[in-house]
Amino acid sequence: MTAHFVKLFTHPNFAWTEIREEEEHHPRHYLGHLLLLSLIPAVCLFIGTTLVGWGLAENETVKLSQASALQLSGLLYLTILAGVVIMGLFIRWMSRTFDARPTANQCIGFVAYTATPFFVAGVTGLYPERWLAVTLLGLASIYSTFLLYTGLPTFMRVRKEEGLLFSTCTWGVGLLVLVTMLVLMILIWFNVLTPEYMRPPVTS
Template identity: 50%
Template sequence: MIHHVLGLFTHPDQEWRQIRGEEESISHLYLTHTLLLAAIPAVCAFIGTTGFGWTLADGPPVVLSVGSALVMSALSYIALLMAVAIMGAFIHWMARTYDATPSLARCIAFATYTATPLFLGGLAALYPHVWIGLLVGTAAVAYTVFLLYVGLPTFMNIPPDEGFLFSSSVLAVGLVVLVAIMAATVIIWGLGMGPVYLGQA
């Protein structure tokens, strides 16, 4: 896993070709890749919100209770795993339109590796300052989109023009999934499972 992660940042096109040649079961993929990468933002957010606290503007940091942070981190972890599975399933379904026949496991692998910058960007949550989060988040999203547009034609072995349309469709669905997660978060908070603040750190 580690060499693929490094390769996606140093020589992405070559790394996508190597990933394309691998075949893993969904269970093995989740155990060795997705579960570990998705844990980065969840664990870092738990440590950051309970140890350092959120810093908004110039105000003092505010920390969450351990129980509240644990629940929110667990829910975000589950949401990330579900998002990867949904995106992988959509890519698998959409591939038929472009005469590509990847397995579902390979499509989930593609979704996992494409989201790698977002997962690694979760390291910024160790010190959850709004400006740090904004800068790191913007960079992570930008590189994720780059990996999507560069990697999909290579991974699916389709022409670049078809790859551009395919990637655009995947990006649109990804935005829909993101909005759905945000809406679910609002609903969950409304049911009384929102953050519990302890005050200033």
């Protein structure tokens, strides 16, 4: 996992070739990568919302109770895993239009590796500030898009022309899945789990 993690940022073309070969010989090889790196945003969010907090107004810092933060972190972790699986199944379905015939596991693995920059950007949870989150998640989005367009033709073994169209379709569906999963997570968070906020006492 570590070797692929580093190579995705330093030598992505070589990384995709190695990842494809390993996934062919060892199905579900991506699980370690997905399950471990998905913990980064979840754990960082727990720490940030309980120890650091965020500002809703000037000179006011709001935090979550540990129980509420644990619920939010667990929900985020499950949402990430579900989103990766759903996106992988969408790619498997779309592959029928092209010459690629990947398995469902290979498609889920491809999504897991492509989403690596988003996992790393999850460190923004340690310091819940809007400007930092927007900056790092924006950079993660750009690099994930790069990994998608460079990696899909290699991983799916399709021609570059098909790979470009396949990647574009994947990007569009991915955006839809991302927005849908986040909206569902927020609705569950507010309407089912009922967050418990910890505000500092008011001083006169």
